[in-house]
Amino acid sequence: KAGVTQTPRYLIKTRGQQVTLSCSPISGHRSVSWYQQTPGQGLQFLFEYFSETQRNKGNFPGRFSGRQFSNSRSEMNVSTLELGDSALYLCASSTSGGDTQYFGPGTRLTVL
């Protein structure tokens, strides 16, 4: 079974721009969660989608948004980028959300 894939792997943007990250979950997984990891920080939960609906949301500003498609693929969008948004963005999929999550390789976003 193919693992979780994320595209692109690396991205460089400038302040004020917006960015869209993509995640394809493991086949059959309906839950997709997004996390942000910054140096010295743990994994900060962004949001979770299940069957095209946002089911859970972390404490991030409204500039961070996401969506999930009928095939369970998910996208995350960050608008009006700030320097502090530079991080590794990780996507994880699972069958139901509260069980074992499997992570993709991440997208390294650098905001200049």
Add this chain to the structure above:
Amino acid sequence: DQQVKQNSPSLSVQEGRISILNCDYTNSMFDYFLWYKKYPAEGPTFLISISSIKDKNEDGRFTVFLNKSAKHLSLHIVPSQPGDSAVYFCAAPTALNEKLTFGTGTRLTIIP
């Protein structure tokens, strides 16, 4: 409020010895715990989990112990190998909304 805590940001262990990584939690509703291993610039990899109905789960060199009364779990790696050098996260799904809450991680360095 950090519901899952890893109080040791780093740990160094001699190759061949036992590595013990600790995790404390505050939410008594947690009933399932997971450990993830993460290499730099990669997504976390699921290692081992434990349900609250058990106090020990073993998988090869990895054993997780759960002490519910102390709200404490630990991951034992024996014998430690250089490839075990990574950041280890403990995590638990919240009972209410099922998202995973992660600790801040412990960086394990195995000294050859």
